[in-house]
Amino acid sequence: MSTKHSKAAGRFLQHKELAAWHDETLWMVRAKRDKISKELPEWEDLRNMAEAIKMYSNSHLDTLLQEFEKNAQANGAHVYWAKDADEYCSIVHHILESHHVKHFIKSKSMLAEECGLNEYLEDKGIEVVESDLGERILQLMHKRPSHIVLPAIHIRKEEIGELFVKEMGTEPGNNDQTYLTHAARKNLRHKFIEAEAAMTGANFAVASTGECVVCTNEGNADMGTSQPKLQITAFGMEKIVPDREALGVFTRLLARSGTGQPITTYTSHYRKPRKGGELHIIIVDNGRSQILADKEHVKTLNCLRCGACMNTCPVYRRSGGYSYTYFIPGPIGINLGMLKAPLHYYDNVSACSLCHSCQNVCPAKVDLADQIYCWRQQLQRLGVASTPKHVMSEGMKFLMERPGLFDWALKNASLVNKIPHWMIYNGLNDWGKEHDMPVFAKESFNELWKKNKVK
DSSP: OHHHHHHHHHHHTTSSHHHHHHHHHHHHHHHHHHHHTTTTTTTTHHHHHHHHHHHHHHSSSHHHHHHHHHHHTTTTTTEEESSHHHHHHHHHHHHHHTTTTTEEOOOOEEEEEHHHHHHHHHTTEEEEEEEEEHHHHHHHHOOSSSSSSSTTTOOOOOHHHHOOOOOOOOOOOOOOOHHHHHHHEEEEEEEHOOOOOEOOOSSSEETTTEEEEEESSSOOHHHHHSSSSEEEEEEEEEEEEESSSHHHHHHHHHHHTSSSSSOOOOEEOOOOTTTEEEEEEEOOOHHHHHHOOTTTTGGGGGOOOOOOHHHHOOHHHHOOOOOGGSSOOHHHHHHHHHOOOOOHHGGGGGGGGOHHHHHHOOTTTHHHHHHHHHHHHHHHTTOOOOOHHHHHHHHHHHHTTTTTHHHHHHHHHGGGGGEEEEEHTTTTTTHHHOOOOOOOOSSOHHHHHHHHHHO
């Protein structure tokens, strides 16, 4: 197996203070999620409902998406269908080019990241400005997000202070968060005013009303769409929900799971174009219909992109988002990457302890850990399994299938404790390269049980 993830994780862990801060901060968000979820007696009922609604919606995409299109057009919106990333980017560019747009402002959209929209438009001579604060910081740093909800969680305020001195002329050495936030707001305000078009993603699209729903805490999506009269909204087709009643289930789960809030500060419904303006809506496939046909991994489409699985994952918290080779890190990113291109992203499946914590906190009950386990079983078929690990597994199988040999090995295991260090930690011991070997007890559990059991 490739060690791309483990090597990148090792580099992240060299910065011990940052690594500890990253771990503690994300666990704090997980703790907030636990606290607020326990305030709802119906929490598990909501999760069950979310799973059921998602499974229904994703198995009725043909009718629900057509219903959405019909209602959105009746509202005065233009609706487009994009089969892949190239078509999505091309549609956006065509809309902007036909309106002579040179300054384009957008709020955070993982779909845009997925499809490489920013780079595509910039190559066509269009200025693209990210209006989410974390995304804007990363855009100025020429870095990608390391978390789907908290994109700049890995960046310390001192780095942001230095960046803003260079980009915004702020006071050198002043790293106060409030001061830096006000500086960013002032800088972005000019971009909002200058923009000739604005774009949002969509957390949800409601079939019965033809509206798109965007959940933010900064209000940047609303700010962006309030000034220019040309508005674009794009979403992956799995974002569809049947009606507002179903939407209510997800809005009760989303913020509680992702950030530990009862609801996001802004939950905005985009339904009709502004007076004298235009609303363009793009529905994107880009591989989602293929996932629908995969029975083992279809629940990946249940994902709400709340980030709860990342906040709880012991591997992600301690290795950072950049250690993953797919643009979405963490448990959901492992599965999405494998569905996208398994031979390119297979190294990420090792970044999981199979503790199932991600699966236990997912608001829509995506079977994340079970899916990762399934991917691990396919590595041999894909021709990318680790030979040393395969040999070790076969050796353990041989031992476990022979009780007499297994008991003998347990009885004599403590002898290993006396072997010189250099004889254990060498090139033949792959486990010892990344782990300390256990200290074996003098008595096995079986021996203790036989000795102490009550007759």
